[in-house]
Amino acid sequence: EPEVTQTPSHQVTQMGQEVILRCVPISNHLYFYWYRQILGQKVEFLVSFYNNEISEKSEIFDDQFSVERPDGSNFTLKIRSTKLEDSAMYFCASSGEGGRNYGYTFGSGTRLTVV
Amino acid sequence: EDQVTQSPEALRLQEGESSSLNCSYTVSGLRGLFWYRQDPGKGPEFLFTLYSAGEEKEKERLKATLTKKESFLHITAPKPEDSATYLCAVQAPRNTDKLIFGTGTRLQVFP
Numbered sequence: 001e002p003e004v005t006q007t008p009s010h011q012v013t014q015m016g017q018e019v020i021l022r023c024v025p026i027s028n029h030l031y032f033y034w035y036r037q038i039l040g041q042k043v044e045f046l047v048s049f050y051n052n053e054i055s056e057k058s059e060i061f062d063d064q065f066s067v068e069r070p071d072g073s074n075f076t077l078k079i080r081s082t083k084l085e086d087s088a089m090y091f092c093a094s095s096g097e098g099g100r101n102y103g104y105t106f107g108s109g110t111r112l113t114v115v
Numbered sequence: 116e117d118q119v120t121q122s123p124e125a126l127r128l129q130e131g132e133s134s135s136l137n138c139s140y141t142v143s144g145l146r147g148l149f150w151y152r153q154d155p156g157k158g159p160e161f162l163f164t165l166y167s168a169g170e171e172k173e174k175e176r177l178k179a180t181l182t183k184k185e186s187f188l189h190i191t192a193p194k195p196e197d198s199a200t201y202l203c204a205v206q207a208p209r210n211t212d213k214l215i216f217g218t219g220t221r222l223q224v225f226p
Binding site: 004006031033035041042043044045048055056058091093095103104105106107108109111 | 149151156157158159160161163164202204211212213214215216217218219
C-alpha cells in the first residue's frame with residue numbers, strides 16, 4: 001500500500017537554529033499538507049500546498065515557516081529560527097482529490113524537540 | 116467557529132464488549148467527516164469518510180454513522196489490537212481542504 005514517508009523520525013535542535021523536515025508524498029497525489037501535534041493536544045493544520053503554491057495557511061504558519069517542493073517528489077517544511085514552543089510532532093499528508101473519497105494519507109511524523 | 120468535540124476522552128473495554136465513540140461537530144456546511152486511528156508515536160491512519168446525514172460505513176469491527184450534529188464510531192466485539200486513539204476530523208467548508216480535528220478518544224481493550 002502506498003505511504004507517505006517522513007524523515008527524520010526524530011530531530012533535536014537548539015533554539016534559534018533552522019530545521020528542515022522532509023516528506024515524500026504518495027507519487028500520484030496532488031495536494032500536500034503539514035500538520036503538527038503538540039504533546040497531548042489536537043492535531044493542528046499548518047499549511048496546504050497545491051500546484052506548486054500555498055493554497056492555505058493557518059495563523060500558526062508565520063514568517064518563520066516555509067514549504068517547498070524542490071524536485072517533484074519531496075515536500076519540505078522549513079522552520080527558520082526554532083523556538084521552544086515549536087517542539088511537536090510534525091505530520092506530512094497528501095491526497096489525490098483534496099481529501100475526497102479516500103481521505104488524506106498521513107506520514108508517521110517527525111518528532112521535533114527544541115532545546 | 117468550527118469545532119469538533121469527542122467523547123469520552125478515554126474508554127476501557129473488556130475484549131468482546133461493544134461500545135460507541137462520539138464526535139459532535141459545529142461546522143457551517145459540512146463537506147466531510149473523517150475518522151482516523153492513531154497509534155502512539157505514529158501518524159493518523161485513515162478509516163472512513165462520511166459526507167451526508169444518514170450515511171454509514173463499515174470496516175471489520177468498526178462502523179461509522181453520521182447525523183447532522185454528530186458521528187458515532189461503533190466498535191463491535193473489540194479485540195486488544197483495536198487499542199488506539201480514534202480521531203474525528205471535519206473538513207471545513209468553502210474552498211478549503213484543511214481538517215479540523217477533535218482531541219480524540221483513547222481506547223484500551225483488555226483481554
